[in-house]
Amino acid sequence: MSSAAGSNTLFVARNIPIPGHRENDIILQFADQLKAAGVGVEIAYPAEWMPVPSGLLRGIRRAVAALPNRFESHGHRVRVFRYLRLPGLQYSYALAGHFRGGRVEPTPDWIHAHYVLPDGIMARTLAHRLNRPYAVTVRQGDMRKWQQLHVRSPLVRSFDKVLRGASSVFTPSTTIAAELAERGIDATLLPHGMTLPSVERSPIEPSPDGLTVFAAASLLPLKQLDWLIDALPTVPEISRLTLAGDGPERNRLVDQVARQNLGDRVCFLGAVSRDEVLRQMSACDIYALPSVRETFGLSYLEAAACGCAVMACRHTGVHGCFEEDQEMVFCEPDRDDAIAVLARLCRDTALRQRVASGGRKRVETDYTWPRVIGRYLSTVTGMSAP
Numbered sequence: 001m002s003s004a005a006g007s008n009t010l011f012v013a014r015n016i017p018i019p020g021h022r023e024n025d026i027i028l029q030f031a032d033q034l035k036a037a038g039v040g041v042e043i044a045y046p047a048e049w050m051p052v053p054s055g056l057l058r059g060i061r062r063a064v065a066a067l068p069n070r071f072e073s074h075g076h077r078v079r080v081f082r083y084l085r086l087p088g089l090q091y092s093y094a095l096a097g098h099f100r101g102g103r104v105e106p107t108p109d110w111i112h113a114h115y116v117l118p119d120g121i122m123a124r125t126l127a128h129r130l131n132r133p134y135a136v137t138v139r140q141g142d143m144r145k146w147q148q149l150h151v152r153s154p155l156v157r158s159f160d161k162v163l164r165g166a167s168s169v170f171t172p173s174t175t176i177a178a179e180l181a182e183r184g185i186d187a188t189l190l191p192h193g194m195t196l197p198s199v200e201r202s203p204i205e206p207s208p209d210g211l212t213v214f215a216a217a218s219l220l221p222l223k224q225l226d227w228l229i230d231a232l233p234t235v236p237e238i239s240r241l242t243l244a245g246d247g248p249e250r251n252r253l254v255d256q257v258a259r260q261n262l263g264d265r266v267c268f269l270g271a272v273s274r275d276e277v278l279r280q281m282s283a284c285d286i287y288a289l290p291s292v293r294e295t296f297g298l299s300y301l302e303a304a305a306c307g308c309a310v311m312a313c314r315h316t317g318v319h320g321c322f323e324e325d326q327e328m329v330f331c332e333p334d335r336d337d338a339i340a341v342l343a344r345l346c347r348d349t350a351l352r353q354r355v356a357s358g359g360r361k362r363v364e365t366d367y368t369w370p371r372v373i374g375r376y377l378s379t380v381t382g383m384s385a386p
Contacts, residue, residue: 004377005038010108010126012081012119014046017073020063026192026298027114028074033193033369037377042108043078044101045071046118048085069102081122089145090153096121097158108132110380113162116142117155120162133167133383138176138187140295140316167383170376172296174320188379191321192298193372196305196364197278210239211346214284214308216277219247222293224313224338229256231339232265237346242284244269244277281306285352288342292316292333301367304328304359309352311345313338321366325351327358 011031017023031041047064050057057065069080081101086092096118104126111134113123120136127134142159149156163169163185170190171177177187217223226249228241243253243266250268257266269276277299281287287303287310294317301318303310304327312318314330322328329351331341345352365371 004381006040007109008040008042008106009034009380010104010111011041011043011114012046012111012123012126013043013114014119015114016043016045016078018045018060018063018067018078019071020066021060024298025074028076029369030193031076033373034376037373039377040106041076042104042106043073043076044081044104044122045078046096046099046122047080047082048118049082050085050087083118083122085118089148090150090155092155093118093121093158094154097125099125104130110134110167110383112380113137113166115139116159116162117145120166121158124162124165127165127386131385133380133385134165135168135170135380135383136162136166137170137172137190138163138180139171140173140176140293143176143179165386167386168379170379173294173317175315175317176295189321190376190379191318191367191372192296192301193369194298194301194305194363194367195369197282197302211237211285212240212242212283213238213286213288213342214242214244214280214303215287215289216244216280216299217289217291218245219243219249219253221249222291223249224290224292224333224335225249225253226256227290227335227338228288228342229253229260229262229266230335231342232262233260234339235343235346237343238265240265240267242267242269242280244272244280246271278302278306281308284308286311286342286345288345290331290333290338294318300328301363304356305363307356307360309345309356310359311338311342322359322362326354327362328355 013027016027034041047067067080071078081099083099084095099122111123111126113119113136123134146159169187171187172191177189180187281303287308290313292313297317300310300312310328313333319330324330329345331338
């Protein structure tokens with residue numbers, strides 16, 4: 001393909017919102033941007049069929065079992081590829097290449113799998129069937145599965161075949177790119193893109209007595225939001241910590257605040273809209289999310305774009321994409337170090353101002369959608385069929 005405009009791609013993507021289950025829409029945002037660039041996008045959803053009575057299914061598995069052959073997600077029509085998923089990780093996706101979903105029309109110019117398992121197995125099958133190239137994005141969840149597979153698991157070979165058969169391997173994380181390089185696989189760094197927020201940087205509630213810290217995340221153990229609460233007794237410079245999001249850790253975090261008598265300094269917003277998240281980001285001094293497991297972390301970009309200083313963990317997510325102590329600050333995935341780094345950021349005004357300014361400029365330069373889409377299309381237009 002000499003030009004991407006007028007071409008078509010098929011996304012095989014399980015990480016999208018479906019009826020009955022909420023999920024982030026970053027892949028659909030990506031599809032929107034490709035369409036704006038003149039590329040046709042079809043989307044296929046890998047729907048697992050579990051050999052158990054439907055009445056025993058809960059959560060996302062129940063939602064998947066109830067899917068029609070086609071549905072709509074955020075304005076995108078989605079077709080369903082159905083496959084038999086076996087119990088247990090070691091064999092779970094062994095039959096993903098034997099899926100049903102009808103003919104793919106129009107024939108795509110390339111196929112893009114947004115995970116290795118099962119998306120990549122399906123994409124590889126389709127690529128050989130249609131004589132088309134395919135790309136695959138490797139995310140943190142893929143790497144965890146790869147590390148957990150036994151040497152004799154049939155999925156070890158499938159994983160390797162998907163990656164080595166792809167015309168392009170993408171990842172949004174420098175950490176994952178380094179891990180893949182150690183296994184002899186070259187990956188192109190393709191971060192998430194974003195539209196710069198149009199919010200004004202003006203405080204919601206001015207706080208002359210101290211700094212305001214904000215975090216937006218699902219309340220899960222891996223987000224380590226308890227570290228931020230633990231920082232408050234030893235970092236009096238923080239007048240208010242605001243947490244947006246909901247999840248299974250909420251009650252434990254609320255109890256932690258009560259035990260430490262921090263109710264006047266911690267605010268739980270619950271699940272709020274993206275506009276409210278951006279409004280909070282535009283008002284806070286520091287965005288701190290010491291999550292120890294992120295594929296990339298779009299909220300870090302949004303916070304930097306809103307002009308606040310951002311703190312994240314090393315060896316995950318955006319680490320390696322922003323210059324340390326110039327555009328973002330990073331802590332080790334360790335409670336004591338996270339508290340120490342947050343304290344340093346609070347007490348060093350010059351550092352805080354420098355990373356806030358530098359982070360905003362880096363987002364504007366490298367992470368807006370036009371830059372990301374241009375980088376993507378320059379890669380896929382040179383792909384060749386297997």
